[in-house]
Structure formats: structure tokens, C-alpha cells
Amino acid sequence: MGRLIAFIILLIPGILAAYGIKLMRDTLFNKLLEPYPALWLQFTLGTLFVVIGIGFFAGFLLNRDRKKGTVAEKFQKRPQK
Template sequence: MGRLIAFIILLIPGIMAAYGIKLMRDSVFNKLLEPYPVLWLQFSLGLLFTILGIGFFAGFLLNRDRKKGTVSKRFQK
């Protein structure tokens, strides 16, 4: 059960990061999507979603590895 919850916790930021990459790609190719009024706002939100999604995923993995004790000395608290 714990692994399923961890998978769901990681799935949500992964989807958010993928959507952010899609928003940035559409902005580069000048395809404006419906809820966004201008391209620069669409690109900015895509960048924000991507950074937040990847950052959450990386922090989750770092925290897990710290608990296991498999990180190098400079990443330990």
C-alpha cells in the first residue's frame, strides 16, 4: 500500500512537468492554447510547472536516499 501511495505522489508532479513541457513547446511553435491570453504567459507558466514538477521529484528522491543513507557526504544534513 505504501508503494502505491508513493507512486501516486510522484505521478502528479510528473504529469505537471509533462504539461509544462507541452506548454513551452506550443509557445515555441506559436500555438496559443485556450485559457492563456498571450504566448509569453503560456511559456512562463510552462516553465514554472516544469521546474516545480522536476524539483518536487528530485527532492522526493533525495529525501528517500537520505533516509536509506545512500547519498554522499555533501548531500547529508
């Protein structure tokens, strides 16, 4: 059950990033989608969606690898004083 919940939590940012890539692609082909009033706004939101989606996924992997102890020295958490 825990793995299913983790999969769903990772699936949502993945879908968000894929939608962001679609928005940026449609902007490059000069296709304005319905809820967006301008191409520049569509491209900006697409970029934001991609950064948030990939950033969440990368943070999840970094946190998991820190727990396992498989990250390089510079990515280890420093002990609190």
C-alpha cells in the same frame, strides 16, 4: 498500499512537468492555447510547471536516499546544535 500511494504522489508532479513541457513546445511553435491570453504567459507557466514537477521529484529522491544513507557527504543533513 503504501507503494501505491507513493506512486500516485509521484505521478502528479510528473504529469504537471509533462504539461509544462507541452506548454513550452506549443509556445515555440507559436500555438496559443485557450486559457492563456499571451504566448509569454503560456511559456512562463510552462517553465514554472516543469521546475515545480522536477523539483518535487528530485526532493523526493534526495529525501529517500538520505534515509538510506546513500548520498555523498555534502548532501547529508548536518546535525542540529
